[in-house]
Structures are given as structure tokens and as C-alpha cells.
Amino acid sequence: MTNIQVQLARQPEGNPKASDFQVMKTPMPKVGAGQFLARNIYLSLDPYMRGAIAGRHMGHQRLNQGDVIYGRCVAEVMESQHAEYNAGDIVVLESGWQQFYVSDGGHADEVRKVDPGLGAPLSAHIGALGMPGLTAWAGVEKLANPGLGSTFVVTAAAGPVGGTAGQIAKAKGARAVGIAGSDEKCRIVVEEYGFDACVNYKNKNWTDDLKAACPNGIDTYFDNVGGPVLDAVTQQLNLYGKIVLCGLMSQYNRGADNAFNGHNMGPFVGKRAQLMGLVVYDYYNRMNEFMKAVAPLVNAKRLKFHEDRANGIERAPEHFVKLMNGQNTGKALVVIGPEKA
Numbered sequence: 001m002t003n004i005q006v007q008l009a010r011q012p013e014g015n016p017k018a019s020d021f022q023v024m025k026t027p028m029p030k031v032g033a034g035q036f037l038a039r040n041i042y043l044s045l046d047p048y049m050r051g052a053i054a055g056r057h058m059g060h061q062r063l064n065q066g067d068v069i070y071g072r073c074v075a076e077v078m079e080s081q082h083a084e085y086n087a088g089d090i091v092v093l094e095s096g097w098q099q100f101y102v103s104d105g106g107h108a109d110e111v112r113k114v115d116p117g118l119g120a121p122l123s124a125h126i127g128a129l130g131m132p133g134l135t136a137w138a139g140v141e142k143l144a145n146p147g148l149g150s151t152f153v154v155t156a157a158a159g160p161v162g163g164t165a166g167q168i169a170k171a172k173g174a175r176a177v178g179i180a181g182s183d184e185k186c187r188i189v190v191e192e193y194g195f196d197a198c199v200n201y202k203n204k205n206w207t208d209d210l211k212a213a214c215p216n217g218i219d220t221y222f223d224n225v226g227g228p229v230l231d232a233v234t235q236q237l238n239l240y241g242k243i244v245l246c247g248l249m250s251q252y253n254r255g256a257d258n259a260f261n262g263h264n265m266g267p268f269v270g271k272r273a274q275l276m277g278l279v280v281y282d283y284y285n286r287m288n289e290f291m292k293a294v295a296p297l298v299n300a301k302r303l304k305f306h307e308d309r310a311n312g313i314e315r316a317p318e319h320f321v322k323l324m325n326g327q328n329t330g331k332a333l334v335v336i337g338p339e340k341a
Contacts, residue, residue, distance in 0.1 A: 001028045006097035006316050008063045011054060016324055021069065021317035029102040036082045038075035038093060038101045041339055043313070044126035045071070045320050045332040047247065058281065069097040069316070072131065074114070074122050076341060090114040092125050097316050099336055112287065120298050122339055127331040128298050128305045129291065131280055132160035137290050138283040139222055139244045140168045143276045148173035150219040153210070155201075155229060158185035160305060160331040161246065163193050165222050167303050168294075170194055174220070177213050179206075179229070181326050188329065192304055207232050222246060231263055237271045246278045306330025 002025045009022040031037045048057050052070045055062025060070055073096075077089040082105055085091065093111040095101035103109045114125050127133065146152045152169040156162040157178025166176040166189070178189040178198035186198035197213035199206050210233070217238040223230050224247035234243070268275060283290070297303035308328040310319040316334045323332040 002026065003028050003098055003100045004313050005068050005099075006313060008053065008065055008067050008069060010065060011063075012050070016050065016053075016321055018317040018321055021320075023314050023317075029100055031079050031081055031102055033081050034083075035102050035104050036080035036085045037078045038073070038091065038095055038103055039078045039341060040073040040075045040095055040099055040101065040313075040336045042074040042123045042126055043071050043097060043316060043334040043336055044073065044130065045316070045323050045334065046132070047324065049320070050324055058279065070094065071097045071316075072110075072126055073101075073336070074125050075101070076339075078341065085111075085113075090116065090122065092130060097313065097334075099313055110284075115291075118291075118295050118299065120295060123307060123331075123333060124298055124305070126333060127160045127307065128164050128303060129295060132331065133164050133294055134283055134287065134290050135246060135278065135280040136161050136164035137168060137294055138280060138286070139246055139278045140165050140172070141293070142283065142286075143244050143278060144169070144220045144222065144242050146172060146174040146220045149175065151175045151177060151214050151216060152220045152222065153177045153179065153214065153218050153233060154222040154224070155179045155233075156224040156247065157189045157193075157195065157198060158306065158329055159224070162222070162224050163189065163305060163330070164294075164303065166195050167193055167297075169220070169222075170196075171297070171302070177210070177218075179210070179233075185329055188306060192306075194304075201229060207236075211236060217241075220244070231267070234267050234271060234273065237273055240272045240274070242274045242276065243268075244276050244278050308332045309335055311335045 005024050007022050012020045051057040052060035053063050077085050093109045105111050146169050152174040154162045154166045158180045170176040176195040178195045179201050180186050189195045189198040199209045218236050220242045221233050222244045226248040308330050313336050
């Protein structure tokens with residue numbers, strides 16, 4: 001029996017291409033003392049991976065040719081010589097773009113058991129109940145804390161972080177306004193996620209549309225993209241407004257020939273803005289608190305999410321390219337295998 005892996009063929013230049021990756025058959029990994037064998041079921045694809053591949057993301061070394069691509073998965077424990085994990089356990093762990101993985105349960109793998117009593121779909125544990133959801137919850141609850149009736153704006157609003165953040169803010173009584181990259185994404189944000197409004201930033205006069213959607217200005221801006229969009233939204237921020245700096249989607253694919261030259265900080269000072277950097281790793285120790293707050297919303301379908309699925313580990317490269325070009329709608333993931341072997 002073999003293990004199919006997706007490895008790096010060469011470091012991407014600018015936007016990644018499917019040819020930057022290679023699909024390889026390798027021997028099935030062996031389980032040793034203190035280890036367990038995980039069969040990956042769902043693979044999460046996330047924009048931060050672009051920086052991780054290049055070694056620009058916190059805690060990730062630059063990958064070389066032949067290295068397995070970083071990635072978080074929902075997996076089933078198939079065989080175990082580890083005291084804390086048994087065959088049949090469902091876990092979330094950093095196991096990479098491959099079918100099988102041997103873990104020692106250490107910090108580098110960030111293993112978390114899935115409570116079978118939660119009742120949520122397994123795939124949600126790499127989405128609304130996984131790192132994206134934790135990111136959204138931390139940004140809204142622990143940093144922004146939007147007030148009743150305030151205006152909360154979030155970019156990448158159809159995605160797993162932005163969509164969850166807006167729904168949590170809405171549940172706290174804020175007015176939620178999304179920014180997304182197509183009319184269809186905006187429809188989902190408003191009609192399915194329950195936002196009050198959504199603006200398509202690809203429209204020529206999108207900043208005017210945003211002003212119309214936020215007649216009382218913007219109190220909190222949850223930023224997932226950075227770059228010119230951050231500068232444009234800041235112009236509409238109310239005095240003493242908050243900006244949660246979460247993602248840099250506009251900059252992940254930049255090469256040496258189109259480097260971003262930075263922001264003019266004058267408008268941030270003029271708005272007396274509170275700039276708050278959000279790194280989700282700071283909140284991993286609050287996972288239980290997060291699950292108690294958000295899992296009931298997911299189970300009751302009060303917090304909704306979309307998934308953009310590809311079937312088969314071999315399709316991970318093309319699906320990642322789709323994500324990094326903004327062509328996905330909702331949480332990008334790869335179905336590697338069935339939920340039960």
C-alpha cells in the first residue's frame with residue numbers, strides 16, 4: 001500500500017501555478033512507539049499557506065523541492081502506539097497534503113481530538129469550528145468587541161474567516177457589512193449569512209457603494225486583505241474606530257517585481273484609529289471557550305458556512321491556485337477520503 005503526497009516542485013513566483021507542485025506515490029509510513037497513523041479525510045486550503053511555502057509565515061520553514069506542502073486535516077486514527085490516541089479517534093492535525101501521516105502527537109502537529117458529541121459536520125472542524133472560526137471569534141470577541149448598533153465591516157466576507165466574523169458581530173447586535181469579490185459572493189453574504197449589506201470591490205465605484213451601505217460611518221473594520229482596500233476603507237472609518245489586522249490576501253502572491261510599498265500612516269493617525277494585529281496562534285489556549293460559544297450556533301444552523309470542495313488529493317494544487325486567485329466561494333477544502341474507512 002502506498003501514500004500519495006503533494007510535494008513542492010519549485011518555489012512559486014508570484015501567483016502559484018499547478019505546475020509548482022508534484023503528485024508522488026511514496027511508501028506507507030510505519031508506526032513506531034509513541035506514534036499513531038492518521039488517515040486524512042479533509043484537507044484545509046488557506047491563503048496563509050502561500051507565505052508558509054516561502055517561509056514567510058510564523059512557525060513555518062521555507063519548503064524545498066520534494067517537501068510535502070503544509071496543511072491542516074481532519075483525520076481518522078487508523079493504528080496507534082500512542083497512549084492518548086486510539087484507533088477510530090477523529091483528530092484535527094497539521095499533517096500536510098497527503099493521504100496518510102504518522103504523528104507523535106507533539107506540538108508541531110497541533111493535534112486536537114474532535115468531540116463526537118458535538119454533532120457538527122466533520123469538515124466544519126477545519127472551517128467554522130477550526131482555525132478560521134477561531135480567528136474570526138478571537139478578532140470579534142477578544143479584540144473588536146463591537147457595540148450594539150455599531151457598524152462592523154469585514155473583507156473576504158464570503159470566506160470562512162470573514163463570513164464567520166460578520167455573523168458573530170451580527171449576533172452581538174452590530175450592523176454587519178461585507179466586502180467581497182463578486183455579486184454572487186455578495187448575494188451569499190446577505191441572503192445566507194444574514195449580513196445587512198455587501199459591496200463588490202471589483203465594481204468601479206465600490207467605495208461609494210460602501211459609503212451608502214455605511215451611512216453612519218464605520219466603527220470596526222476587520223481586514224483580511226490589506227493593501228489598497230485597507231487604505232480605502234480607512235478613509236470611511238469613524239474617529240477612534242478599530243481596525244483588526246488579520247490577513248494580507250492582496251500581498252501573498254506578490255513577487256519581487258510588484259512588491260507592495262506600504263501604507264501612508266497619516267490617515268490612520270488622523271482617524272485616531274486603534275490598529276490591532278490578530279495572530280490566531282495566540283488564542284489556541286482558548287479553543288474550549290471558542291467551541292462552547294460557536295459550536296451551538298453551528299449546530300443550530302444560526303452560523304452558516306459555504307464549502308468549496310475538490311475531490312481527491314491530486315486536485316489540491318489546482319484548487320489551491322483557484323483559492324489564491326479569489327475564485328473560490330466559501331471554505332476551500334479537499335476531500336481526501338471517506339469519513340469512515
